Amino acid sequence: MVALYAVFALAAGARAAVQIALDFAEAPLAYVLSAVASVVYLVAAIGFARGGRAGRRAAVVACSVELVGVLTVGVLSLADPAAFPDATVWSGFGQGYGFIPLALPVLGLLWLRHRSATLDEGQGPAPG
Template sequence: MLIITAYGVFAVSSFARAGYQIVPLPQEDKVQFADAPLALTLSAFAAAVYIIATLALARTTTTAWKVAMVAVLIEMIGVIGVGAWTLVQPELFEVATVWGGFGRDYGFIPLILPFVGLFWLLKHRPAHSP
């Protein structure tokens, strides 16, 4: 239950952050999508991955397990890839993202979470039907 809660928290927080960063509000001084399309698109993608992972982890079917496994692997690749990318080309990531700096703004939990999720999924593989 703890792993589902952790993914749920990241699903909600990353979705809220991406929405706040992307959706323009009148008379508000904030970064617009046109100013940082790559970073903000990656924030929205991370939110979608966390939402899918949360929903799949909350179910107990074989299909849900497979979907969760794919989502967690995408998350792992994403946080490592985007984290490295932010070090190599920081000028592309002037706007913070969930996976930027390996999840630095979130206490590096985005870097740790996929490894915990993968461990949990491998320990809770669905039984094979004959």
């Protein structure tokens, strides 16, 4: 999970940085949302890597924000394409990224739930 989120943080961040630097006026909302997605992915990656109660809490919040974001932006980008003249990471439910942005927060939250159950049973930390 750490590697997946780190790759997405890098990909979304690099894309947003280039778009904001070169074409910001073209689609400011889309480019800012890609930058926000990058920060959310980074927080999730750090949370997964850190572990412990605080790390898990950060990862749960980040995955939850990501899920709400991808669902909201996905619906809005399909309902009002004019509002998104260029794609974001979350446009069309992450269509440009093979729908991984839609699946990733669900998998992340399931992973965190599994790890929490494993820790609650006293089986020690699960590999991350």
